[in-house]
Amino acid sequence: MEIIYFAGGCLWGVQAFIKTLPGVKFTEAGRANGTSHTLEGDYDGYAECVKTGFDPMVVTIRELMDYLFEIIDPYSLNKQGEDVGEKYRTGVYSENPEHLREAEDFLNERKDKDRIVVEVMPLTNYVRSAEEHQDRLTKYPNDYCHIPEKILTKYK
Numbered sequence: 001m002e003i004i005y006f007a008g009g010c011l012w013g014v015q016a017f018i019k020t021l022p023g024v025k026f027t028e029a030g031r032a033n034g035t036s037h038t039l040e041g042d043y044d045g046y047a048e049c050v051k052t053g054f055d056p057m058v059v060t061i062r063e064l065m066d067y068l069f070e071i072i073d074p075y076s077l078n079k080q081g082e083d084v085g086e087k088y089r090t091g092v093y094s095e096n097p098e099h100l101r102e103a104e105d106f107l108n109e110r111k112d113k114d115r116i117v118v119e120v121m122p123l124t125n126y127v128r129s130a131e132e133h134q135d136r137l138t139k140y141p142n143d144y145c146h147i148p149e150k151i152l153t154k155y156k
Contacts (some may be wrong), residue, residue: 001025001053001054001055002053002054002055002056002096002099003051003052003053003054003094003095003096004052004054004061004064004092004093004094004096004099005030005032005049005050005051005052005091005092005093005094005123005126006018006049006050006052006064006068006091006092006093007032007047007048007049007050007089007090007091007092007093008050008068008071008072008080008090009048009072009079009080009081009083009088009090009146009147010048010080010081010083010088010144010145010146011029011030011048011049011050011129011133012029012133012136012137012143012144012145013071013137013145013146013147013152014048014049014050014071014147015027015028015029015050015134015135015136015137016135016136016137016138016145016147016152017067017070017071017147017151017152017155018050018052018067019135020152020153020154020155020156021054021059021064021067021155022058022059022155023054023055023056023057023058023059023063024052024053024054024059025053025054025055026052026053027050027051027052027053028050028051028128028129028134029048029050029051029128029129029133029134029135029136030048030049030050030051030126030127030128030129031046031047031048031049031087031126031127031129032046032047032049032091032093032123032125032126033045033046033047033091033093033121033123033124033125033126034046034047034125034127035125036127045086046087046125046127047086047087047088047089047091047093047119048087048088048129049091049093049126051126051128052064060102061099061102061103061106062102062105062106065092065102065103065106065107066106068090068092068118070151070154071147071151072090072118074090074112074115074116074117074118075112075115075116075117076090076117077089077117080146081145081146081147082144082146083146089117089119090117090118090119091118091119091120091121092118092119092120092121093120093121093122093123093126094122094123095122095123097122100120100121100122103120104120107120137152
């Protein structure tokens with residue numbers, strides 16, 4: 001199993017979607033690449049993200065990127081749906097340089113690559129979100145989500 005982190009706006013919907021994908025073994029709501037080691041007070045540069053454990057024999061980074069692009073607007077800087085701010089930026093983070101290379105290759109092969117604002121960066125820091133944010137849309141299915149229901153349930 002390998003680990004990658006996806007940011008795509010509010011993590012509730014991103015987690016609800018990613019956990020349904022083929023080859024995904026687990027998800028965890030969290031924050032990536034901030035400057036503090038806690039989530040107390042301000043988020044200090046963190047992006048809301050989903051830690052994703054996946055089986056590379058079942059799903060590739062390229063396929064995971066295709067899935068991510070189903071739920072994000074890759075041209076929108078620091079905004080997805082009604083969620084606005086740096087913590088809602090889109091990105092792919094990993095401690096594995098090969099994951100980052102594959103994600104970059106995916107972006108560079110797109111005709112619209114010059115307009116895409118999805119960051120691809122090494123994971124420098126990760127903090128797990130509070131329990132109330134883990135699988136939030138499973139616990140509270142009527143909570144706000146920027147991802148349409150038909151997409152959230154597409155792979156169930």
